[in-house]
Amino acid sequence: MTRWLVMVAVVLLLILTLGCSGRRSGYGFHLPSGDPEAGKAAFAQLECVSCHRVDGVDLPAASVATVTPVRLGGPVAVLPTAGELTTDIINPSRELAVGYRATQIMVAGHSRMPDYSHRMTVRQMADLVAFLESRYQYAPMPAPIK
Numbered sequence: 674m675t676r677w678l679v680m681v682a683v684v685l686l687l688i689l690t691l692g693c694s695g696r697r698s699g700y701g702f703h704l705p706s707g708d709p710e711a712g713k714a715a716f717a718q719l720e721c722v723s724c725h726r727v728d729g730v731d732l733p734a735a736s737v738a739t740v741t742p743v744r745l746g747g748p749v750a751v752l753p754t755a756g757e758l759t760t761d762i763i764n765p766s767r768e769l770a771v772g773y774r775a776t777q778i779m780v781a782g783h784s785r786m787p788d789y790s791h792r793m794t795v796r797q798m799a800d801l802v803a804f805l806e807s808r809y810q811y812a813p814m815p816a817p818i819k
Contacts, residue, residue: 704755704799712804715797724785727808739785741777743770746808753809758802763790 716722716732723735728747753761760767765786770778778785793801 701756702759704759704795704802707796707799707801707803709800709804709807711796712800712802715793715801716804719789719793719797719801721801727805730808741773743773743778745805748810748812750812750814752811753806755802755806758805759798762793762798762801 713730713732716725716727720735720737722732723737724739724743725745726732726742727745730746765784769775769784
């Protein structure tokens with residue numbers, strides 16, 4: 674009987690843990706904790722500044738600037754998770770930025786963003802994600818006017 678209660682308690686604990694959500698969900702892949710300042714430096718070093726602007730951050734000018742920079746950070750109705758940001762970096766064509774014409778952000782049906790899989794370390798990824806996470810603020814959508 675005691676063994677059965679322990680097993681039930683463990684299963685309930687797992688269910689509760691898996692039900693947690695938020696920026697750092699209770700399940701799945703997790704990067705090591707990152708340093709936002711090092712992430713800001715990686716953002717510039719990896720030339721992310723050539724295609725992106727980060728809300729409220731002064732970054733060095735890109736060596737080659739794009740015509741339409743994609744804005745990151747700022748107030749949003751749903752905060753991106755670390756997993757979503759990581760996925761957006763390693764698979765940028767999965768979900769394209771909203772509010773831009775396809776011709777502004779795509780080439781041959783794919784995101785203009787280059788493949789960083791051979792140019793970025795795990796440390797840089799963790800720091801970059803920490804930097805980007807720090808730049809988003811929760812801003813609920815206003816209630817519709819009746």
